[in-house]
Amino acid sequence: MVLVYATCAFANGMILDHDRTTLIKKGDIPPLLENGRCTIRLQRKERFRCFALRLDGTRKEEIPVSRTETSESLEIRIDTAGITNGATPFFELIETGTQQNPLASGN
Numbered sequence: 572m573v574l575v576y577a578t579c580a581f582a583n584g585m586i587l588d589h590d591r592t593t594l595i596k597k598g599d600i601p602p603l604l605e606n607g608r609c610t611i612r613l614q615r616k617e618r619f620r621c622f623a624l625r626l627d628g629t630r631k632e633e634i635p636v637s638r639t640e641t642s643e644s645l646e647i648r649i650d651t652a653g654i655t656n657g658a659t660p661f662f663e664l665i666e667t668g669t670q671q672n673p674l675a676s677g678n
Contacts, residue, residue, distance in 0.1 A: 573624070574662040576649055578605040604660065606652035614644045617666045621647050623654050624661040631659060 581587075582598025613619075621634040632655050637646050651658035 572664040574611070574621075574664060575660050576607065576609060576651065576662065577660050578607040578651065578658075580604050580660075604651065604658040606650075606658055608648070608650045608652075611647045611649070612639065612644045613647075616643070618668050619645055620665050620667050622663045622665075623659050624663055625659065626661070628661075630663065631655065634662065 580602045583601055583603055584596065585594070585598030586596035587594060619636050621636050622630040623632050623634055625631050634647060634649060637648075638644070639646055647662075647664070649662065651660075
C-alpha cells in the first residue's frame with residue numbers, strides 16, 4: 572500500500588500575494604514541501620513495515636511501526652521534518668506476517 576501525506580508544496584522561488592490567490596512569480600524545481608506530523612492507526616493484527624519513498628519510488632528509509640496497548644491496531648508516526656535528506660509525501664506500507672507468528676515474515 573502506498574500512503575500519500577500531501578502537505579503544501581510550492582515551486583522553489585515561487586511568490587504569491589498575501590492571501591495566496593495571485594501568482595506573482597512562477598518559481599522552479601525542485602518543489603519545496605511543507606513539513607508535517609501525523610499518526611496513522613490501522614486495525615490490523617498482521618505485522619507491517621513502513622518506508623519513506625523517494626520521488627522515483629525507491630525506499631529512502633524505514634519508519635517505525637508500533638502496536639497500540641491492546642495490540643489490536645498498528646500505529647505509524649510520521650514526521651516529515653525528521654526524514655533523512657528531506658521530506659517526501661510518499662510512504663510504502665508492506666505486510667510482513669501475523670503478530671502471532673513473527674517468524675513467518677523472516678524477520
